[in-house]
Amino acid sequence: MNIAIAGTGYVGLCTGVCMAHTGHYVTCVDIDEQKINLMKSGKSPIFEEGLEELMTLNNERLTYTTDYINAYQNADIIFIGVGTPEKKDGSANLSYVYNVAKQIAHNVTKDCVVVVKSTVPIGTNDKIENFIKSELKKPVTIYVASNPEFLAQGTAIRDTLHASRIVIGVENQYSENILRQAYNGFKDIPIVVTNRRSAEMIKYASNDFLALKISYINEIANLCELIGADIQEVTNGMGYDERIGDKFLNAGIGYGGSCFPKDTKALHWLASFHDYEIKTIKAAIEVNEQQKFKLFKKSRKYYESLEGLTVAVLGLTFKPGTDDLREAPSLVNVPLFVDDGAIVKVWDPVGSEAFKNAMEREHNSELNEKVEYCDKIEETLKEADICFIFTEWPEIKALEPKDFNNMKDVIILDGRNCYDLNVFSGKNIKYESIGRSLISGE
Structure with a gap:
């Protein structure tokens, strides 16, 4: 044809x-x-x-x-x-x-x-x-x-x-x-x-259900932190139930990309246009927006302000395997770090150029000039006071405790739960992830 x-x-x-x-x-x-x-x-x-x-x-x-x-x-x-x-x-x-x-x-x-x-x-x-x-x-x-x-x-x-x-x-x-x-x-x-309308709805209903699943598990992860449960143990136990399944149960700092954010808002708007509110979708959108700032809030435990501190950012794209930055948590967090007075160094295997262009479009050259784009992870971490992980790239997941030793103070805030907690246990490292126990470095 x-x-x-x-x-x-x-x-x-x-x-x-x-x-x-x-x-x-x-x-x-x-x-x-x-x-x-x-x-x-x-x-x-x-x-x-x-x-x-x-x-x-x-x-x-x-x-x-x-x-x-x-x-x-x-x-x-x-x-x-x-x-x-x-x-x-x-x-x-x-x-x-x-x-x-x-x-x-x-x-x-x-x-x-x-x-x-x-x-x-x-x-x-x-x-x-x-x-x-x-x-x-x-x-x-x-x-x-x-x-x-x-x-x-x-x-x-x-x-x-x-x-x-x-x-x-x-x-x-x-x-x-x-x-x-x-x-x-x-x-x-x-x-x-x-029929055509059902096909159109299948797309929205499918994407929005997955977004809802992610926001739900992120809320459960946030509660796990408060009560001492481990989100990975919880999701492992949930996943055996075929009615639930084990997909889209990875806790983190929210979904991004070209589909979930746009499609949840579009369906929410469509329902509102017909004088109807899909409360679950509205909640999923709100939870996801708040979740993006989870690591920044965690950083306040260690520093009242990032003024004058060197911040390392590992991962810029919304997920590994793509150079897409749409709705990526990095887009809202890096400007926040700069505004807070930090010296920001970033690394991503494929997304740095796109991120640089996005900063130019959405902010200004002056802000972008305050961000250092690094070619190597080692360079990004060197003399950093704190490290934020936004994307679970294989290169990041492959890092070992010793790879963080060139930081000034080894504080790692991991938004994608890249590492087994036991890896950092007993080391002089402060490690926080999502929905799991704090490794205090003591």
Whole structure:
């Protein structure tokens, strides 16, 4: 099949490359010519394990272009995978989706199925179909289907090729048949067929449930600290129950990324728009925002202020395996450290440049100049008065007590529970994590 993909972010590019890998001819469309040229050279614009290898392997079936007119004219299927960023009120910004819809309507020359893969509020597919029909320039028939994605950054290729399920939201048999044909090469994956609104809701309900699970376990972890229980022992005991499972029970300093924060707020906004409140989702959002500052609050046990102190920050991205910084705890904490008077040194294996750019955009050059970007963990820790761990990168988890010896005072605040408590027991190290006992260094 001839498939066009609108957008080359995580969703669009991973979908396009995986579709090519299963035998389709795919044209990836983006407005950013620099990104297109990068992909033409065989390089991925995003850090994602296995993506560049598949781009090279399927090069003959992949085309990258800014020419959406030719891309959409003769496509059998057009996937819309552009961003739906959060507006200030928490609702989803659908301007990119509608822009692509207009381009499709003005340029298609044959009947085709338009598949909305972007995460959109319930009812959006219906509106997109009506919008495209009102804007059509040729006497063709356009069918709109919902096909939400369930990939996670860092495992996006695996999550696409070996998905837990493929959800197809359609209003007619023709669209279902075309999408089944598109996914024919994705072997042994259950296909769930629903109407469009149910498919849209499946995406939000799934993401928000996982976010709720994370916020719940973080609250349990906070209580564990107060009563002397150990969160890892608690979650281990919980995980044996098949009704609960052991996934998304890792306590920490909150979720981030492109999905959970945006999708919880969007569903909360949608419910409010209909004069309804999903209290659990509202609570999950509030808990997550507060959890991001957990380590900063812990630091007050040791220093009334960070004024004049050297602070080491290990990990900037919201999770390991990606260079994505969206809603990462580091984004709110590092400026806080600087404002508190600290000398801040940071390290991340892939996220430093993106973090530097984010600081420039969201704050100012003066603040960014007060942050030292280090190439090595050892350099970051040298002469530091306190260390904050925000991301559980393998390089960080591999550190041993001796690796912290070049700190001025070995105080480690670990927001991702990277280490076994016994590792630091009996050492001259103060180590605090989330939901577990304090190692006082005495």
